[in-house]
Amino acid sequence: MHEDICTIPGGHVTSVPGFLAGAVRAGIKENVDKLDLGILYSQRPCAAAAVFTSNRVKAAPIVLCQKHLADGRAQVVVANSGCANACTGEGGLRDAREMAELTAAKLGLRPEDVLVASTGVIGCPMPMERVRAAIRDVVLSADGGDGLARAIMTTDTVPKQIAVRFVWQGRQYTIGGIAKGAGMIHPQMATMLSFLATDAPAESGFLGAALRQAVDASFNMISIDGDTSTNDMVVVLANGAAGGEPLAEGHPAAGRFLAALTQVCVYLAQAICRDGEGATKFIQVRVEGAASEADARRAAREIVRSLAVKTAVYGSDPNWGRILAALGNSGAEMIEENTTLYLGECCLYRGGCPLDYDESAARAVLAGAEVDIRVDLGLGDGAATAWGCDITEEYVRLNSAYRT
């Protein structure tokens, strides 16, 4: 849509001017060779917005961030993997607060300017001695984004990061982001963790609304296993370093900024699905012709959530009845006679009847690394796309044999 939004090759969150990052091996994870604590720092104050998990059990860092973001400003995120600091009671809140205080002291800021994010095992206390040493040891640099992306990984096998750029009236604006995913991914608000940075001079109200829209079209449209985590959080920091008029509702570049932010979020959300625990295939479900956009979203997401669909895709079995069954469960308005179903280019079902399709062609679609499912509900203009991955024996193994 916006051809002038271009991806920066090898870009990451500190590709955005004015942002520094760094990460260290704190020893929070059992595997001491892995980075597990990092800091994202803006050299100037930022407008900030975030969306958080809808899980009623909220991790201590989530509770703290909600407080620290009340003024729509933040300048730093300190994040760790290996321990979620969730279900840890008053002690957990104290630990999250101390992480903010130590990071603020290190950088000469107020604790309220620091956001804290954690991911890992639920119910374990933070090993604060290691955390204190690690916060002290982090060295910030303009190419530290990649290390930070690695430090927030849990069962992820690759870091997820991107940066995009667009030009408006001669000025260059950059948005960069990182995310982690892998398991317990069925975001209701956000995904496990994603940090976005921009040098656009976005006002915090506009930034919050833009983030909500971008997240609804990206992180809120993926499902790996149907479980919503206690620590989900997407945060965006806008330091305004690019200069120019403040970006607010009605600004002529607002649409472009939203499109660029959405592009970053969609890329990261898809990257999470491509790297789902044990996954071998990426699944895209497009629902069109729905009675409303909400219906389209519901239907697309339920299809991609369905274990029956995920396992059939894994086995390259064009058992399309499972897709219709998931559609019927989604709560979206539908009439069988109006519904058309495609697997790649193969039309399998139309007008309430199965078609006499070429099974080997359908199997070929499913055998690919990227599987496209498309449904036309034939009722209205609502459309939405959801993403996910297959479920394999390896997913079960990862979630039963190891504690994550």
Place this chain on the structure above:
Amino acid sequence: MHEDICTIPGGHVTSVPGFLAGAVRAGIKENVDKLDLGILYSQRPCAAAAVFTSNRVKAAPIVLCQKHLADGRAQVVVANSGCANACTGEGGLRDAREMAELTAAKLGLRPEDVLVASTGVIGCPMPMERVRAAIRDVVLSADGGDGLARAIMTTDTVPKQIAVRFVWQGRQYTIGGIAKGAGMIHPQMATMLSFLATDAPAESGFLGAALRQAVDASFNMISIDGDTSTNDMVVVLANGAAGGEPLAEGHPAAGRFLAALTQVCVYLAQAICRDGEGATKFIQVRVEGAASEADARRAAREIVRSLAVKTAVYGSDPNWGRILAALGNSGAEMIEENTTLYLGECCLYRGGCPLDYDESAARAVLAGAEVDIRVDLGLGDGAATAWGCDITEEYVRLNSAYRT
């Protein structure tokens, strides 16, 4: 609660006086050695009630049964496995109608007195030539219940059946039932298929209300994989053969009848979970102290649905944070500080804090074939119990390598 409700050893659906059944190998299933079509027949007219799937995609037999049950009466169920007759359009409806007509003609009844139930692959047309021959070949007998229970099996490994008896004012009342489950089990209304029979003289209005209550406490409280099928159906036929005053609301034996019906449904629902696709463990989740019963039901069912919980149970990993995360996702009102969590007799979490529990004792609870999870929300009097099973590599294998 009702000690005078006793289970009949080896009992099944035709342990109920006045009911006959039979089953044959129709050749609908690929494996021709397996029974796959059967008939349940009451020698006298019955009050009848049923609950059906809430999936918007409803199989042809479901649509037909809803019509045939409009008068609250039925006398026969003809059922097959191997083909769900779902998403099969007008042709599928015609086939379901013909199955009712042929069965009615065989038994000298009106087609409206016949209910049709199908389970198996979605989107395949019924092989009607085989079905016609099979309906003709079925031989009905008073010990045919076991064969019928086997004829409705798909990936089930054992038939699920039970009969119970209670005495009221010198008269003996019997309730028998069969069910099938295994996969695509997350009933919203009923489970895949269950047929219940009783000789109690239940009026159809009372029968429907009693069935709804019994199903809400049994089939609607289980989850194997979170997917609601297109063919779910529980039906009860009451032939009144036991005699006595008509059972209606306010009848002094109504409570006992409901308790016996619920006992039958709970047994069958649990049997479905014990035989879940690839399952190695049976899971029971009890939620108490909820703000409402609806909240307790929601919470219990979400815990038992969670893939993260199911896989941790499979791996005997007391990763209890996943249970709290599922609880937080359920939509039930909860306050972390009020919540207490038990695994068997081990208390793991109380007052908003993890307890210093004995991990080996918790592992021992999870290593058993039956795992008890108990949550006290500390908010009110709402309580409910849900059942399920673990998810294993074998579940993935069954659902990817074979078409079911």
